[in-house]
Amino acid sequence: MTHKDAILNAAGTNTRLAHLGNDPASYHGFVNPPIARGSTVLFPDARTLVAEDQAYTYGTHGTPTTDALCDMVNSLEGSAGTILLPSGLAAVTVPFLAYLSAGDHALIVDSVYFPTRRFCNTMLKRLGVEVEYYDPAIGADIETLIRPNTRLIHLEAPGSNTFEMQDVSLMTSIAHAHDCVVTMDNTWATPLYFKPLDHGVDVSIHAATKYPAGHSDVLMGFVSSNEKHWQKLHDANRDLGLCVTSDDAYQVLRGMRTMGVRLEHHRKSALDIAQWLEGRDDVAQVLHPALESFASHDLWKRDFKGSSGVFSFVLKAPEGRFREKSHAFLDALSIFGLGFSWGGYESLAVPVSLRDRTVAKGPTDGPLIRLQIGLEDVADIKRDLEAGFAAAALA
Template identity: 70%
Template sequence: MSKNKDWLASAGSNTKLCHSGYEPTDYFGFVNPPVVHASTVLFPSARAMETRSQPYTYGTRGTPTTDALCRAIDELEGSAGTILVPSGLAAITVPFLAFLSAGDHALIVDSVYSPCRHFCNTMLTRLGVEVEYYDPEIGDGIETLIRSNTRLVHTEAPGSNTMEMQDIRTISAIAHRHGCVVTMDNTWATPLYFKPLDHGVDISIHAATKYPSGHSDILLGTVSANAEHWERLKEANITLGICGAPDDSYQILRGLRTMGLRLDHHYRSALAVARWLEARKDVARVLHPALESFPGHEIWKRDFKGASGVFSFLLPASSPDKIRPKAHAFLDALQLFGLGWSWGGYESLAVQVNLDDRTIRKGPVDAAVIRLQIGLEDVEDIMADLERGFAAASVV
């Protein structure tokens, strides 16, 4: 029999991370839930099978392992229910398919995760949904873009790569007045630093691949809904036949236990590096919401409890044809930083950002946008490695 956990609702974030989805009394006292591998689930009788009068009926509809993770995410999000999907991109596409139909109009923030834009411009458009991109800093101006057939407003804050902040509460309130569903990709902040549902969002999306995993070895997405939208999201997920694997769910649940401690380190280290970069003459601008100089800083300060380890900076070039060579020289000189996509793991990563798909917030013509993931290494070593990059870029 499970213990009563009413006390967990008022507990601190690290306590919730340690104890959410944690029911050792259900598993003979073992601290972590077992990994249940299942497709077929047997019923005691034909009547039980007909009425489905037992907690588990088939592997795609959940197991004790996946349910443990969903309970933990719901505790963090304050959501009515959570689904697990195989990737962060799937965490975006499933709710889009759940709430959009042919003839609908969707508003998508222009600073969106690039693969999301590709999905919108290809599959979503092919299915008859009209997609329109909007400026991330539009605020209450979003109302001028909403039409009679607008059904969904997708947000992301900060924006991918260029870190624009959005006034999520204002956008959500306006969207709801017009009957729109509001979705948000909150991967950067995690529920520890921003709770989308508390700010009016209906569907909170995360790439658990990132900070919940923390070790660059798991692909998983979570989608959490408020009570009004939970049943439709769940039905769409079942209809599409998409589910999270038990081994991956176990690993994410395990990663959650230390996510608060890791995020705090990422936050402090990244902000220290950002301030160091901001003081350099060979950096044109640092794109980090926690910096007082950043245009969206006041929104970040008002709504967010912290910042993660990802931000960007502009590496200036003397002419447009020098942007790529200068960026490549910088990146190739790095030794501690890995050159790779994704982020949220323990290791530092760097990549040159391509903003060619933007329609509104386009990239600079006089600088390379370099995105950094500041890992768990010592800050002094991180800065020393960046110095190598700047030295190499200076001769291009």
């Protein structure tokens, strides 16, 4: 370990984000690593060409630029290795393909990201994997669902759209007693607010499209593994041939330099707005883990260092009028864009459907609307939401 490494290991989050993943002395003093574009790598002689200890052999196996990003992520996660993938969904599906085989049984949290459920219900089942969904609040009772052929338990905390927390340490300890690999989608918190591997998770998953990239212009996923499960993940990704471009890796590396500052702004603004919504008569419920009223708030408070900018609320509406009220609210917004994804600089709003749920049904007392609170001024965001509530009242 170099002197600088020792200093960074003890430094604060923003200091680490500013300096991890680069060694200016290796690149003529330039602050940022260069973008190494290319597929073919040339070797000086035949002996080197056939050697198996070369740092770089072909573009799909990594470049100095992608390695710089992986090094940063490994430092933040405390992981043995990280792979970079072309989307957040690929960051979920590649570990499933790495660790599951025909005849295996997988337990997937019912509040999972919908495209993950779609992959499980189509591709995994076609490949002979049995998928079973469980309630995010199951806790110790997860053991009752584990079978002799259960190989993987997938967590997502908070859950997509309804933000249920999970007792990660408890569930991983039970899973490991039965020799199950534990994967977790940690996109909402990032490793700045929650480090899955420190809580027993084997494989940490992120849609880097969100907060790491931060500007709604890059698609990418991170998968970081502990030592025990790293080789199998690495080999599966090598065999699948998935990779990212150095240009995109550079963009995400640049985004991560400011992720700590951005995430804190998202956190403060979103919590302010969530508390404001909670006091409104036209809101039936606010689903934000950092609110004391939230059902699994105590788990969030115990395990997480912060909250991010995404949460949902239930709009009060008479039965049979959910769609009209929701659409009127959304169509009246100006600062909020109507679009999927989140984690960028701009505020977004989408209506949420929970029809895919099998166990954890979620709220039913009004239309569910998910908000991504961007970097705009809170006063302006509130005025925009006021316009939405006014329109919904007239619908």
